[in-house]
Amino acid sequence: MLNQIDLSRTDLNLLVLFEAVMRERHVGRAAGALNLTASAVSHGLRRLRLLLGDPLFLKTPRGVVPTQRAEELAPGIAEALARVRSVVASREPFDPARSTRRFRIGAPDAVSSVLLPPLLAELARQAPGVDIGLRQLLPKAGETTMALGWRDSLLALEAREMDVAILPFHEVPARFISLDLFSEDFVVAARVGHPYLRRPDLEHYCRQQHLVVSQGGDPRGFVDDLLERQGLARRVALTAPNFMSALAVLADTDLISALPRRFVDMHGARYGVASVAAPFAFPTYAVSLIVPRVAMMDAGVSWLASMLSTLVPKGAEGDGERL
Known part of the structure; x- marks a missing residue:
């Protein structure tokens, strides 16, 4: 021992x-x-x-x-x-106003891209010398539960490859702290003028060619499970490695895709992409800030977590559980 x-x-x-x-x-x-x-x-x-x-x-x-x-x-x-x-x-307490530290934040790009504008604005106000490194996270393909899908991200977080993670997942082991930031749901996105946007019913939805965001190229997503329960199916014509590349593809094709609502609200217009409500109930989930408990002993990480917990992305006011 x-x-x-x-x-x-x-x-x-x-x-x-x-x-x-x-x-x-x-x-x-x-x-x-x-x-x-x-x-x-x-x-x-x-x-x-x-x-x-x-x-x-x-x-x-x-x-x-x-x-x-x-x-x-x-x-x-x-x-x-x-x-x-x-x-x-502790010899020199962390002072955000004077710090030149670089923090590493892990998140799916659909999450980091909606939090980045308020984050940068808050850093300019509180900590102008602090730098940020973003690490893209996506769930592991083929896993049957959220816990298994995000396990590699939690291991990387625990190995201090990043300081905090922001994930659509909050049921973490006791050695982590999880704080719900906001709730999120999905919409169906397509280029402006796409025929589906004029008739967004279930039959029309299943007849479209779909794009799925999958870092590893696995074409099956949560939508396929929902459709299967109703005896339905769709064709996944393309997978894209991240959400930003998905928007660029949607802009120039007739593909459609299920994407996070706030992400499309914030970035869709610049790509000429619009959205409509899904023709069946998509799940709503909590986006959570996750930090190892031991990392919170670091005054800088503790400050970062506290600051991130106050950020409200576009469209989140009054939504979900606030801290």
């Missing part, structure tokens, strides 16, 4: 090394992130294996994979390092 070890004889930098290998799943990439040689990381891993009595990481052709013991240790090590970093950072 780690708490039985004489810490005066233990190099705590080994925990930083563990964190890097856990995040990168590759000894060479972890070495680069730590400004060390691959041999130094391998030597550190040997010491850590002896210390913890487990292989921790197993070699594969593409890098390394953690053992079950490493998976069990990872949350505790992450929490311990977060506390240490918080203590070190």
Whole structure:
């Protein structure tokens, strides 16, 4: 057990090394992130294996994979390092007005594109030196539940590949904090003048050629499940890797697509894309801010989460659960 070890004889930098290998799943990439040689990381891993009595990481052709013991240790090590970093950072409290920090936010582009205008306006007011990096997130194709679909995003968040995530999903494990930001639903979008917009009934809908947003190219979406329950089907003629590219395609074709309402309201007009209500009930879902609990010990991340929770995207006033 780690708490039985004489810490005066233990190099705590080994925990930083563990964190890097856990995040990168590759000894060479972890070495680069730590400004060390691959041999130094391998030597550190040997010491850590002896210390913890487990292989921790197993070699594969593409890098390394953690053992079950490493998976069990990872949350505790992450929490311990977060506390240490918080203590070190407390020497100079986070001041958004003076900070030049870069925060990383993960979200589907349909979410980030509606939050970006109010976010940039708020940064200009509160934190003009703070920079933002956006990481596009989409659910893993083929999964049968939201929890499995967004699992990779949660793992990336926990590995500190991003500071916060904003997802259409809120049922997260207890080690995360989830705050509902606003509710969202889907509309049917098509180019202005498309025949479907004049007769948006179910029969006409099923006869159209459809576009589905799918990062991996999987043509089946939630709409297909809804249609199947009614004994109906549609033709998915094209998949697009993100929502912005979907708008560009809709503008120049006769394809139609189910897209988030606020996203189309904000960006559809510039592409010549309009929308109508769906001919059957599309699900409404909560868009949530998700942060690892240990990350909230970082005053900067805590400030970012608090600031994001106050943003209201276009059309959201009075909608959904507010904080």
